[in-house]
Amino acid sequence: MKQLKKGSSKLLNAWASYDWANSVYSLVIASAIFPIYYGQLFKDKGSLNIEVFGTTLKSTALISFTTAAAFLMVAFFSPLLSGIADYAGNKKSFMRFFCYLGAMSTIGLCWFDLDNIYFSLACYFFGLIGFWGSLVFYNSYLPDIAFPEQQDRVSAKGYSMGYLGSVVLLIINLAMVMKPGLFGIEGDEGEAMKKAMRYSFISVGVWWIIFSQYAFYYLPKGTNGNGNKVHSAIIFNGFRELKKVWFLLEENLRLKRYLLSFFVYSMAVQTVMLVATYFGEQEIDWESDEERTMGLIISILVIQLVAVLGAVITSRASEKFGNIKTLIVINSIWMVICICAYFVTLPIHFYITAGFVGLVMGGIQSLSRSTYSKFLPETKDTASFFSFYDVAEKIGIVIGMVLYGLIDQLTGSMRNSIVFLAVFFIAGVFLLIRVPKK
Template sequence: MKNLQKGDKKLLNAWAFYDWANSVYTLTIASAVFPIFYEALFSDRDHYIDVFGMHLKNSALISFITAFAFMVVSFISPLLSGIADYVGNKKSFMKFFCYVGALSCMGLYWFDLENIYVGLLFYFLGLLGYWGSLVFYNSYLPDIAFEEQQDRISAKGYSLGYIGSVILLIINLAMIMKPKLFGISGTDGEAAMKAMRYSFVMVGVWWILFSQYTYYYLPKGSKESGQKLTKSVVFNGFKELKKVWALLQENIPLKRYLGGFFVSSMAVQTV
């Protein structure tokens, strides 16, 4: 681990590079490959499955799991951020969620309808790991960058994320469309499904491998001096949200903007 000063170019680049590492999840798992793979599993069924004591449509099932994961993240994020600020080890929390998410992506290799509960657990933990790691990743920005640097380095992170995720997606799509070129055996349908499973493993490996550069340079975190781990410290994250909400009531333009953003984002995420 390198001890670099706030604002150091190498530190900022290392922070931004985490987007290169983790954005493969959003493109391959959340958007492009896993939804097609999941739908293909039901090709010889009526798109319904008996699970959790209910008879559910396959699209509804995965939507419920996704919504539940987001609900869990929204509750535990303020809780974990309050604890992380106290113990001064933000990086350990970020690593934990990163590895949970990445290993769960690899676990999707075994996703099938015969072991649906295990598969859904991996899918749930993948979402939890991705969004949980982002909580601590984003919270690093004011710690490592001065205010005048934050917009530029944040934009660089987004750019690296798009580039990295597209590179892996192109490789994955090539595997799926031309599996025999990659030595993947079976009929066309079987080989394509195998290639999709391999792509899930590749996402996890990519995520873990490239995040090491970020972890090498990111500081451990700054411990709040003189504090004991009390109930008030644990719930600091919720207290901060309450303060922000109070300030928001006084800023009408920002309040309107956030309302509009919520509606537009909700529409995009739903589609």
């Protein structure tokens, strides 16, 4: 097939379509169905604690630490693999491998059970690695397929497609969970609901694999496409590239200061997104298990739908006021959300908070990605720069999740953890103010 030209609508749409394919993982698994399923397993057990790895951990602390471990591994391997991908010119092959790893691990979550906790956590662990590992290479395609003036909009389009696609599957999964009998899922009410949740994990893996094929068909093989054979000297080339990027940052003060601010506020953004449903599942006063399940899924739907609008508004705002000013406002809103979340106890308050989270969630992700892309110096070595970006994000998430889990484990409440994250948004605003205009 003839390679599509940079900036062509078909190529941009193909790139954005991967968001449609893989965002079902971040919604159904990371945000909606799996956290509810995970919480229900501990309710059935009659305790929020579990003996694992030679110690006793609270359920939410365990999932926080497991998530942090997965991100730590991604942070370590992504520069190594991106260096190989740049040299061999086969970026798409790595993206495809992580896509399939994540999808198959997600299907494995169908057998997640506390009696088989190590296999269960392994599926969760490798699902995260597959999802985030594929994004390392997906994000690095942006400056390769879009011109600078196109990047804000195509980035926002990708997130919007992701939100819409994931909502479609979540609605189907919601129908399965709430009305399992309509889908031929048998058992008593509680058992049928859990069985429907397990089937939803399979649907995510299948969706991810099928809809990723359009992107894999049209995206170029790699930036250079030279097909160089990988040898031992290349294995650690990615780390050498990171070191080179680090020194290049000394020559680009704007990029350096922006990356520092991104590192700080991103650890809070991603942590909130990863733990929001666990917070709602445990800390909100739901009247029944049915109300909890329906309420949490409705909240996630509200977040996803409002996030589409938020991403578009943010894109327009960045065009009018500039990327940095828009990011400062978004971080300020995030700070207020974290402080207010400490006092949220009723479902209605949780719904309102979810609406505000959605408004700023899509915007801060898409704008952060496109701002970094626009601040990059002229280079063909985009994978290494985006690897640096991803490593900064992943290490931030590791720190955020570990701190969140420790505060939760030591104090017994996620409220203390969530309000602590406001500190990172305050610091993010301060650091963004220090980013030079040129």
